[in-house]
Amino acid sequence: MYRYDEFDHAFVTERVEQFRDQVERRLSGELAEDAFKPLRLMNGVYLQLHAYMLRIAIPYGTLSSRQLRMLAHIARTYDRGYGHFTTRQNLQFNWPKLSDIPDALADLASVEMHALQTSGNCIRNVTADHFAGAAADEIADPRPYAEILRQWSSVHPEFSFLPRKFKIAVTGAERDRAAIQVHDIGLHVKKNDKGEIGFAVYVGGGQGRTPMIAKLIRDFLPEEDLLSYTTAIVRVYNLHGRRDNKYKARIKILVHETGTEELTRQVEAEFAALKDSELKLPEKDVQSIAAYFAPPDLPERAGGWENLARWKKADSGFSRWVQQNVQPHKNPDYGMVTISLKPIGGIPGDASDAQMDAIADLAEEYAFDEIRVSHEQNLILPHVALADLEAVYRGLVAINLAEANAGLITDIIACPGLDYCALANARSIPLAQEISRRFGNAERQAEIGELKIKISGCINACGHHHVGHIGLLGVEKKGAELYQITLGGSGDEHTSIGEIIGRGFEPDRVTDAIETIVDTYLGLRLDQSENFLAAYRRVGPQPFKTALYGSAAEAA
Numbered sequence: 001m002y003r004y005d006e007f008d009h010a011f012v013t014e015r016v017e018q019f020r021d022q023v024e025r026r027l028s029g030e031l032a033e034d035a036f037k038p039l040r041l042m043n044g045v046y047l048q049l050h051a052y053m054l055r056i057a058i059p060y061g062t063l064s065s066r067q068l069r070m071l072a073h074i075a076r077t078y079d080r081g082y083g084h085f086t087t088r089q090n091l092q093f094n095w096p097k098l099s100d101i102p103d104a105l106a107d108l109a110s111v112e113m114h115a116l117q118t119s120g121n122c123i124r125n126v127t128a129d130h131f132a133g134a135a136a137d138e139i140a141d142p143r144p145y146a147e148i149l150r151q152w153s154s155v156h157p158e159f160s161f162l163p164r165k166f167k168i169a170v171t172g173a174e175r176d177r178a179a180i181q182v183h184d185i186g187l188h189v190k191k192n193d194k195g196e197i198g199f200a201v202y203v204g205g206g207q208g209r210t211p212m213i214a215k216l217i218r219d220f221l222p223e224e225d226l227l228s229y230t231t232a233i234v235r236v237y238n239l240h241g242r243r244d245n246k247y248k249a250r251i252k253i254l255v256h257e258t259g260t261e262e263l264t265r266q267v268e269a270e271f272a273a274l275k276d277s278e279l280k281l282p283e284k285d286v287q288s289i290a291a292y293f294a295p296p297d298l299p300e301r302a303g304g305w306e307n308l309a310r311w312k313k314a315d316s317g318f319s320r321w322v323q324q325n326v327q328p329h330k331n332p333d334y335g336m337v338t339i340s341l342k343p344i345g346g347i348p349g350d351a352s353d354a355q356m357d358a359i360a361d362l363a364e365e366y367a368f369d370e371i372r373v374s375h376e377q378n379l380i381l382p383h384v385a386l387a388d389l390e391a392v393y394r395g396l397v398a399i400n401l402a403e404a405n406a407g408l409i410t411d412i413i414a415c416p417g418l419d420y421c422a423l424a425n426a427r428s429i430p431l432a433q434e435i436s437r438r439f440g441n442a443e444r445q446a447e448i449g450e451l452k453i454k455i456s457g458c459i460n461a462c463g464h465h466h467v468g469h470i471g472l473l474g475v476e477k478k479g480a481e482l483y484q485i486t487l488g489g490s491g492d493e494h495t496s497i498g499e500i501i502g503r504g505f506e507p508d509r510v511t512d513a514i515e516t517i518v519d520t521y522l523g524l525r526l527d528q529s530e531n532f533l534a535a536y537r538r539v540g541p542q543p544f545k546t547a548l549y550g551s552a553a554e555a556a
Contacts (some may be wrong), residue, residue, distance in 0.1 A: 001062045003369070004112045004188035005312060012109045017118065020102035027099060044115025045101060045503070049422050052199075054093045054101055055118040058106060060128035060146040061089035061169070061373035065360035068371055070111045072356035078104045080302070087413060087464055089127045091374040092418050104167055108204035108249045113117055116154065120435035121162045121404055123388045125232070127169045129177045130374035133295050134336050135383040136328045139196055140189045142356070143240045144173035144290040145226060148281070152227050161235050165240035166482045168233065175211065179375060181205045181214045182467060184251045185233060186212060190220065197223045203263070204255030208459035209495045212252040214262040217267065225271070228279040232270035234261065248334070260297075261269040296368035301333040311390045318393050320442060321404040326389065329382075337381040338374070338406040344440035346430050349377035351401075358399045364453040366392050373463075377413055378406065380523045389429065394519060409447045409453060409518070412434045413464055417457030418481075424457035426474020426481040431455055431510055438511050439518075443468030448518055454489075467491035469533045470517060471498045472510065483510045487544060499541055503550050520547040 004012070012033050025031040031039075034049075046053040056071070063071075075083050078100045086092055088336075096104060108114055117124055126146045133141040135372075149168055153159065159166070163403040171178040172189035179381075180186025186202035199221045199258060205214030210364055237251045240258070310318040326335040338357060342348050363371045363381055363520045364471030366388045372380035384392055396402035402460075405411045412435060415421065432455055454468030455466050465471030471486035482504035489498030505513050517531075520543055525535045 001143075002059070002289070003065065009109075010017075010110070011048050012112075012114050012116075013106075015043070015114070015163075016102060016105045018302070019105065023098060023102055027437075031236075036118070037312070039329065041120045043101075043105065044118035045098075046119060047422070048094065048420050049418075050420070051095045051102065052098050053420070054096050054104060054274040055086070056093070056113060056116060056119050057088050057125045057220065058091060058113075058373050059150050060126060060132070060143045061130050061375075062109075062132075063371040063373065065369050067111045067113055068360040068363070069105060070113065072353040072360070073109060075353040075356065076106050082350050082352045084347075085351065085373050085377050086417065086461060087375045087377060087415075088118075088125050089130075089375055090125055092416070106289040119165075120160075121164050121166075121272075121542040122160050123156065123162075123166045123168065125495065127178055127375060128382050129171045129173055130372040130378075131177060131327065131336050132172060132372075132380060134329050134444055135173050135175075135177075137174040138172055138330070139174070139191060140172045140180075141290070141293055142170040142187070142189050143293045143416065144286065145187065145189065145199075146170045147289055147292070148226065148286070149230065152230070153477045154335045159238060161244045162234070162238055162498045164246065164251075166237070166251070167242070168230075172278075174493075176491075176493040176495075177220070177374075179464070179467065179495070181495035182207055182211075182464075185230065186214050190483050192220055198386075199226065201233075202253040203267075204260075205495075206250050206252040207464060207466045208250070209247055209459050210250075210253065210256075211461070211466040212256065213495050213497065215255060217260065217264045224281045224283070225275060226281055228277060229267075229271050229403050229427070231279055232267045232274055235270055240266075246434050258476075270293060270333065280358075283323040287368055294371075295330075298331050298334055298368075298383060298385075301385040301387045305335055307414075307542070308386045308389060317402075317404070320446070321393055321402055322389060324404040324408065326384075333387075334383055334385050335389060337378040337384045337389070339381065339396060339401050339404050340411060341378050341401065341489070342405060343400050343403050343404075343434065344410060345433050345437045346400075348412050355399045355401060357519050358395065359401075362392055362395045375510075376411065404442065407444060407450050407452070408519065409439045409448050409451045410445060411452070412436060413452070413454040413468070415455070415457050415462035416464075417524065419456060422464075423460060424458075424474065426457050426483065427507075428455045428457040428463055428474060429471075431472065431483070431507065434511050435514055444502050447528075448522070448532070450533075451518070452490075453514070464491065465489070466494065466497050468498060469536070470514065473503060477504070481507050483507065484511075485517075485548075486512060487541060488533065489534055496537075501541055502545055516547050517544055520544050 202214035456463035486498030
């Protein structure tokens with residue numbers, strides 16, 4: 001993974017000390033909150049319902065054991081002993097004291113981490129496929145390009161005060177595991193007929209108040225033009241994006257109001273002026289950064305297959321875990337392990353300091369010192385020998401993180417909701433816990449198969465409910481919490497926005513409604529190979545509306 005050079009070290013250290021001075025002036029009363037707010041947001045500090053929140057950047061979701069141990073240290077020292085991994089591959093601490101945050105940032109800087117651009121109207125943390133560099137279906141590792149974009153966008157003088165926040169995602173595999181079509185810019189690494197690397201470029205996706213799927217504006221952008229074309233897109237947005245209405249300020253609204261054809265014309269015109277400028281990527285620089293992401297030297301471990309078969313036969317729990325949480329690696333002697341941060345009845349995405357330390361130990365011993373964060377709020381060990389899977393599993397059992405539910409109904413995405421967030425209308429966490437407990441039986445989860453539930457506590461859609469196979473949106477109605485259900489969403493290469501199924505449900509009725517939806521699906525699927533999303537796309541919403549409401553009138 002990328003390692004800081006002298007400039008990086010000096011820059012991040014200077015920013016920490018600058019913020020330390022700003023915090024001291026805020027605490028002394030010299031700075032009022034209105035003046036302090038833009039300064040703290042530049043350093044990833046939010047003011048939530050009950051306390052400040054610190055959001056830490058994890059570029060393209062890649063961590064070393066040393067860095068994960070530092071996150072555990074910060075949780076212990078400055079927070080309440082846990083952290084929350086987010087859908088942006090970041091980590092949030094929900095209870096730090098403002099006076100402690102500069103020390104926490106200094107500790108982060110010591111392991112080449114920071115909280116810059118995790119908030120504010122700037123280019124946020126660039127995300128990528130959590131299986132990058134290991135997946136069997138990968139065309140090219142997207143992380144070198146994500147790192148190039150990170151370096152280019154960090155405190156970019158022209159793009160530090162955009163009309164609204166701006167999010168970029170990169171994937172390099174046949175399967176889209178980075179949800180690129182619901183991002184402001186989505187990049188799909190591909191090869192042309194000559195074997196040259198380039199990008200399919202999507203623009204104008206997003207969720208929130210007005211969910212939209214990004215438009216493909218370039219089918220193949222040469223590798224060398226990555227920064228000049230991205231600059232052209234953001235420059236057009238910065239010039240024409242609305243600043244009079246924050247609800248219409250994202251680039252998706254600009255694309256919608258301008259039209260894809262006209263926006264593409266403007267981007268291409270800007271690109272023509274930039275194409276041969278200093279933004280053109282030299283091949284030697286691309287190779288230099290790509291070298292940081294070279295895969296580890298994986299020794300042959302062919303004996304793992306025999307051991308794996310024996311262990312699976314001896315332990316049904318281990319067998320279920322391998323089947324559900326271990327995916328094929330490029331090297332057949334290895335696997336990619338998903339560590340589910342969704343124990344039955346747990347808080348999705350949360351990990352304690354002890355759990356983070358233990359995962360760091362497992363990564364150091366069995367996974368070449370590398371951990372990934374997925375946008376689905378899980379952790380990944382991308383390179384684990386099949387011969388070591390049993391040891392990793394035992395280590396996860398010991399910390400209650402061996403749930404065999406990756407991609408199943410209890411692998412729920414949920415935002416912090418009204419328990420923490422000042423913007424939320426409803427709670428997400430208790431609802432996720434209740435659904436998890438209702439469907440926690442392993443045999444029942446296996447029978448249901450792949451089903452993604454995603455929960456947001458407000459219209460901002462931090463829980464990605466729009467692209468959940470089943471999405472839940474918390475709303476407020478007459479002073480009470482209500483949950484709107486959407487069906488048929490997906491954030492993969494066949495992205496779709498879920499359809500609102502009918503009137504909302506009170507908190508104590510939501511889990512029963514989910515059960516009705518699941519039972520309806522099980523009754524209409526063609527066979528066990530037809531998952532929920534495929535069945536929904538085949539039959540449409542009407543059978544589910546009828547099961548939930550009894551009649552079209554009741555659904556209104």
